[in-house]
Amino acid sequence: MNQELLNKYSVPVPRYTSYPPANFFHEGFTEESYRQAILESNRQEPRAISFYIHIPFCSQMCYYCGCNAIRMRDRKTVRHYIDAVKKEMQLVFPLISHDRKVSQIHYGGGTPTSLPIEILKELNGQILNEFDCIEQPEIAIECHPGYLKEEYWEALPEAGFNRVSLGIQDFNEEVLKAVRRKPSFLPVEEIVSRMREKDISVNLDFIYGLPLQSVESFTETIRRAITIRPNRIVTFSYAHVPWVNPLQKKLEEAGLPTTDQKEALFTHASALLREAGYQSIGLDHFVLPEDELYHAVKEKALHRNFQGYCTRRTTGQVYAFGVTGISQLAHSYSQNTKDFDTYLRQIEEGRLPVSKGYLLDPQEQITGRVIETLMCNYHIDWQEIAAYFHRPAEEIKQTIRYDEAALAAFARDGLITFDENHLQMLPEATPFVRNVAASLDPLLLHTDKKFSKSI
Template identity: 45%
Template sequence: MIDHKLIAKYDKPLPRYTSYPPATSFHNGYGTEEFREHVLASNEQNPQGISLYLHIPFCPRLCLYCGCNTLITRQDELIERYLQALKKEIRMVAGWIDLSRPLTQIHWGGGTPNALSAEQLGSIMALLNETFHIQSSTEVAIECNPAHLDHDYLEALFQMGFNRISLGIQDFNEEVLKTVHRDVSKLPIEELTQAIKDRGVGVNYDFIYGLPGQTEASFGATIERALELQPDRLVTFSYAHVPWVKPHQSALEKPGLPSADEKLAMFTTAYRIMSESGQYDAIGLDHFSKHGDELSKALRAGQLHRNFQGYCTRETTGQVYAFGMSAISQLYDSYAQNHKNIKQYMEAIEAGLPATEKGYHIAPDELLIKEVITELMCNNRLNWKELADRLQSSPDQLKQSTAYRPEKMQAFVADELLELSDDELRITESGRFTIRNIVAELDPKLNNGQQRFSKSI
C-alpha cells in the first residue's frame, strides 16, 4: 500500500497547506484596525457559520515534545487575569459580529484547557451562552489531558454542553510518557472512554509518533489497543523536532530520537492497522474516523472541509473567530493572529483594543488558490467545473490563478499517484502520502521568499 521508495523520493520541505497562504506569510503590517474591518465585513461573506476558538495556554507541566504556545504556571492570579481578558475580548469581538448568524463550532484548545477548574471553564461557557445562540447542532469540543480528568470533571463538561472530547493520550506506553515528561492518565483510558460514550458524546484519541523510546512494534501496539476501544476519531501526529524554535525539545536528544526510517515505519504501521480494520476511513494523511462518523460521510460525498479547528463538513464549517494569546482568526479573506506573549495580549485587551499582532489580507486570486488547494487536500479530487460553479468563476480562471500546467503533473501520473483528465484531478490511494507535493504544483507563490517548512511526509 505504501511505497517507501516513492515516499523517500517526494519527502522534502513544503507547507502543510492547512491554510493558504500559510502562516509563514503573516506580517506585522496587518493590525488592529484591519482586523476590526475584516470582522465587520465577514458578516456579509461566506461561510455564514460562526466558529469560535478559545486558547487556554496553561499547563501544569511542560511536555518535552510540545510545540504549542503554552505557559507553565500555577499562579492563580495570572490565570484569573488572563480569563478576565479572554472574556473582555469575547465581548469586544462579538459586538462586531452579526449574532443572528448560526454558531456551528466551539473549540477549546491549548495548552491544557482542562487545567482550568470546572468553575473557571463554566464561567466562560456561560458567557458564550449569553452572547451567542448555541444550538443542539453546534459542535462544542475540548482538548483534554487525561492526567487531569476524572468523572466529576467529565460530568461538569457534559452539563456545560460539550459534545466532543479529544483525549491527548499520545502513547499507551508509560515509559515513553515518562521520558517526555507526560503525566499518565488519572483514570484508565477505557473507563474515561466508556463514561464519555455513555453520555452520547463523541470521543477522539490523539497520538504522537517519533518520540524517544517508541518503535514500530510499540507504536503499533498502541494503535491496536486504541482500535479495541473504538474512538469515533483518531489522529496520529508526527512529532516535529524544532529545538531552534522550542529549545526545551533539545532535551529529547539525550535519550535519542527515532531515525527517519523508524519514524516512517511507525506511521505506515499505524496507517495499515487503521485501514485494514475495516471500521475506519482515512481522513487526510493522519486522521481516521469511523464509517458512520459525519467526517466519513462528508468525505464520501465530496463535502469534507477544514479550518484551523481541524477537519469538518461544509455544513458545519464557519469563519473562525479566535480568542486568547496566539489565537488565529480565519475569516473569509484574512487571517489575524493575537500576540503570542501573554503580557502583551492582556495589556492590549485591558486597554480596550484587539490583541492583533500580525495577519494577512488574502487577495482575490489567492482566494481562488485557497479553494482549489482545500478541495484537493480534503476530498482527494478536484473537478474544475464543479468548483468553478460553486465559486462563480470559470475553470480557466481557476487554472490561471493556480498556474496549473498538466505537464507539471506528469511525474505524479507516471508514479501512479494522480489520475488526470481535462476535467478532473483525482488522488490515488498511494498519492495520499504525497498530496502536499501534488498541491505544491498548484501554488504559484511557493518559491517566493526564504521560508522553512517541515518535510512533506
C-alpha cells in the same frame, strides 16, 4: 511506498492547515484591519460562527509540543487571563451579526483542562448567552488525561461540552517518559465509557514519529485504541520544528526515527485501523462509518479550518480569543500577540490584541480553495472550482501554479492521476498530498519560509 519515493518527497512543505501558512502572516495587518474584516465577514460565507478559545497554560511542558504554551501561573494570574478573554469577547461580539448562529466552540492550548471546570462553564455561558446555535453544534475541548480525576470528567457535559479529545500520544510509558508526557490518571477505557454514557463523542489523539517508538510498540498502542472503540482516532505526524519550540531539541538527544521508520509506523497503524472498520479522513483522522466526516468525504465535501476537519453543516468562520489565537475569516487571518503580558495590557486598554495577519487577494482565495479541496478530499474537480468562482477552468489553472509537467512527474511516480478536468490522489499515495498541494502554490516559488517535512 518504496525508499526512493520516501527520500524524494520527504522534504519541507507547508502543512496547509491554513492558506497561506501562518508564517506568511505580517504586521501590516492591524487591529483596524481585523475590525474591518469582522464587519465584512458578516456578508461572507460561511454564515456559521466558530469560536476558538486559547488556554496557554500547562502544568508541564512536553518536549514534542509545537503549540503556543506556557507553564501554569498562579491562581490570580489565571483569573486575570480569563477576565481578559471575556473582555476580548465583549470587544468582538458587537461586531458580529447576531442573526448568525454558532456551529462550533473549540478550546485548545496549552492545556484547556488545566482550568477549573467552573471557569470553562463560565466562558461557554458568555458565548451561549450571546448567540444562538445551530442544531447539534460541536462544543469541544482538548483534554490532558494525566491530571483529570473522575469528578472532572463527570462535570464536562454539565459545562456544555459534547466532544472531548484525549491527548494520549502513546500508551507506551517509556515513550511518554522520553517526551515528558504524563500518562492518563484514570484508565482510558474507563474515561471513554463514562463519556459514552453521557453522549459525549470522544477522539483519542496519538503522535507517531517520537523517540523510542517502534512498529511493534505503536501497533500495540493502536490495538488498544481500537479495543476502546472511540468515535475518532487521530494519528498526528510529529512535526520537528525546534526553531518554534527549542524544547524539541531534547528529542534529538533521545533519537528521532528515520523517515522510513516513521512512515512504517503510520502504514501499520493505518492498516490496523482500516481492518477494524475505521475510515480514513484527510491526513490523520480515522472515524467510524456512521461519523458525519465520513459521509462528507464520500460526497467529496469535507472542509477544514483551524478547528480541524468539519462538514458543510459545522463549517464556520473562526473568531479566536486569547493569547496567540488565530481568527480565520472568509478572506483574512488575524493572529493575537504571542506575548502573555502584552495581551493582558492591550485588553486592559480596550484594544484588540492583533499582532499580525493576512488579507487574501482574489488569486490567493482561489489557490486556498484549490489546496483545501485537495488536502481534504484528495481530489480536485476543476469545473466545480470554476463554477464556485464564476470563472473558466482554464483561468483557474492560470491563476494558480498549474504545471502539467510537474503533475506528470507525480503521475509517473504513482502519486496521482489527472486529466483536463480532474486531479486525484491515489489511495496509497495520500501521505504525499502536501507535496502535490505545494506544487500548485504560487507563494512557494520565491520564499525563505521554513516548514516541517512531509513525512
